[in-house]
Amino acid sequence: MHRIPDVTLANPRADRVKQVRALSGRPARSRHGQFLVEGPQGVREAVRHAPGAVRDVYLTPATAERYAEILDAALAAGLYVHLGTxxxxxxxxxxxxxVLAVVRTQEPSLDAALREAAGARPLLVAVLATVRDPGNAGTVIRAADAAGADLVVLAGESVDMYNPKVVRSTAGSMFHLPVVTDVGLAETVEALRGAGCTVLAADGGGDLDLDDLLDAxxxxxxSPDLARSTAWVFGNEAWGLPEADRALADAVVRVPIRGRAESLNLATAATVCLYASGRAQR
Known part of the structure; x- marks a missing residue:
């Protein structure tokens, strides 16, 4: 194990502390091109999977001992590690x-992400259309990662993916797959079709039943065949997908509800759809 560095930050009112804290707000993130990763799980994944984007790692002496693997990986990668009270x-x-890290923002383009993902197996993509709730957005990124998706797209006026709550909700999954932002839904659908994806909109009023698609x-x-390249489009938490957005898809699919629940929340429905595609593509 590497030697634990000496404590160098002891003043909670120091300028460096204020500058790091300011990254919890969007103006500072946009100005500096950096964001916060909070907590051991997120920092662990950032250090392991995106060390080139990590600017600084901060720990206390106690967490440096408790999470020695984070400290060791950060020092082995040549990252700046600071110990504070x-x-x-x-x-x-x-x-x-x-446990905290300051990480540089990464803005992969949709075309580049699709080119990188292209391979022998079918593509699986999650598209969030004007999803505003940071917890839902982060949870869908995490679910997409778990289901084996190739990328996530935050289209339209979706939440800032570097919002601290989004970052925490991904539990480090944002460092495992590309997340594309600042693109319109129509251009996203066009690019996905160009990459060979069938575009399915998830909506409670859909004409097609997800179980029927999985059976076939x-x-x-x-048709549509979940075993082939598929992009799922998920809508806003409050109003779902408007008709204009549903019309962009090749089909609209509902998740069957057999009990008395009125509906599923966005993150749950997205998880069910992505895992259905992941299973079919196996």
């Missing part, structure tokens, strides 16, 4: 649990 880390972020997946004549 518990008061300093709490001043930087009350949600960091004594991979059989001759199945």
């Amino acid at each position: 518990r008061e300093v880390l709490e001043a930087m972020s009350p949600d960091a649990q004594g 997946a991979g059989t001759p004549g199945a």
